[in-house]
Amino acid sequence: MLVDEAKITVTAGKGGDGAVHFSSSRHNPKGGPDGGNGGKGGDVYFHTARDIMLLKKYKAQTRFRAQNGQRGGDKDKTGADGQDLILKIPVGTQVEVIEKKETHDLTRSGQEILIAAGGKGGRGNTAFKSSRNTTPRQSDFGKEGEFFTLALHLKLIADFGFIGLPNAGKSSLLNALTKARARVAAYPFTTLEPNLGVLPNGLVVADIPGLIGGASKGKGLGHKFLKHIERTKTLLHCLSSESLDLEKDYRIIRRELTDFNPLLSKKKELLILTKTDLLTTKEIKEKLKVLKKLNPSGHSTSIHKPDLLKENSDLICQL
Ligand SMILES: Nc1nc2c(ncn2[C@@H]2O[C@H](COP(=O)(O)OP(=O)(O)OP(=O)(O)O)[C@@H](O)[C@H]2O)c(=O)[nH]1
Numbered sequence: 028m029l030v031d032e033a034k035i036t037v038t039a040g041k042g043g044d045g046a047v048h049f050s051s052s053r054h055n056p057k058g059g060p061d062g063g064n065g066g067k068g069g070d071v072y073f074h075t076a077r078d079i080m081l082l083k084k085y086k087a088q089t090r091f092r093a094q095n096g097q098r099g100g101d102k103d104k105t106g107a108d109g110q111d112l113i114l115k116i117p118v119g120t121q122v123e124v125i126e127k128k129e130t131h132d133l134t135r136s137g138q139e140i141l142i143a144a145g146g147k148g149g150r151g152n153t154a155f156k157s158s159r160n161t162t163p164r165q166s167d168f169g170k171e172g173e174f175f176t177l178a179l180h181l182k183l184i185a186d187f188g189f190i191g192l193p194n195a196g197k198s199s200l201l202n203a204l205t206k207a208r209a210r211v212a213a214y215p216f217t218t219l220e221p222n223l224g225v226l227p228n229g230l231v232v233a234d235i236p237g238l239i240g241g242a243s244k245g246k247g248l249g250h251k252f253l254k255h256i257e258r259t260k261t262l263l264h265c266l267s268s269e270s271l272d273l274e275k276d277y278r279i280i281r282r283e284l285t286d287f288n289p290l291l292s293k294k295k296e297l298l299i300l301t302k303t304d305l306l307t308t309k310e311i312k313e314k315l316k317v318l319k320k321l322n323p324s325g326h327s328t329s330i331h332k333p334d335l336l337k338e339n340s341d342l343i344c345q346l
């Protein structure tokens with residue numbers, strides 16, 4: 028299952044307490060204070076990594092805590108710092124810090140951000156020594172580490188996104204253009220979760236479940252996944268040759284894009300008339316004319332015609 032949402036809590040380590048201690052030796056039985064400071068609590072970081080694709084890990088475990096700092100020792104020894112906790116997350120995750128109403132967008136691999144800072148260690152009694160008080164019995168407690176509730180939202184990072192009505196041939200095209208092995212079948216809603224594929228030039232294509240009218244308001248499956256095409260550069264809008272009304276089909280999808288996020292409808296769009304092996308050359312020409320009227324970037328393809336596929340692949344790679 029594609030896990031693209033998770034809610035977790037993170038707690039940074041508490042600082043170690045300062046120590047109260049007095050040195051004493053045979054030569055100096057009334058030695059001065061030598062209680063060391065506590066160590067700092069560990070921080071919590073997020074680190075984006077390519078080898079993790081989903082937020083699954085954050086469903087299995089939802090509470091994370093960095094190590095506490097150690098208590099100060101005698102002989103002015105500072106306690107050891109708590110170990111930092113580094114949490115790996117997929118590239119493309121948005122981290123929403125609920126308490127701060129703040130969002131971090133992590134879109135690059137190897138990005139690291141500090142999410143919760145560890146508490147400072149408390150001062151030991153040495154720090155309180157003064158000319159007036161040469162034997163302080165005072166020390167500080169370590170400070171608590173920061174605590175936050177985080178909502179994680181994963182938005183896939185793809186350069187291109189296939190969109191279209193159910194059964195338009197999106198997954199077939201993804202499989203034909205890339206090494207993806209998405210499920211294909213002759214009924215709507217075969218694709219239940221986005222599939223990713225890599226084009227010959229290294230760019231990533233996402234195939235999202237088919238959209239239907241009202242998807243942006245929660246109908247069908249598509250709305251849940253529209254966020255995954257928010258980051259794409261170009262939309263590859265598939266329209267089936269089997270359609271009885273191309274213009275109507277086109278408008279249904281355009282409407283969903285605008286309703287979900289007007290910025291989506293402003294993206295560059297390539298129209299692809301799929302399954303053209305089912306039509307005569309004359310019919311293809313007529314249908315392409317309709318598409319060109321809607322958007323001048325109309326092209327035809329068929330997974331059964333390798334030359335057409337190659338043409339589309341080259342075209343997409345150039346976009
Ligand atoms: N004749 C022909 N059939 C095709 C072509 N491309 C896809 N199909 C068929 O169309 C049906 C739907 O294809 P899919 O690739 O599953 O369509 P989809 O748009 O991913 O569908 P959803 O995942 O349900 O949204 C399948 O039976 C495919 O075999 C094509 O170029 N020519």
Ligand SMILES: [Mg+2]
Nearest residue numbers: 197198217218
């Ligand atoms: Mg599909």
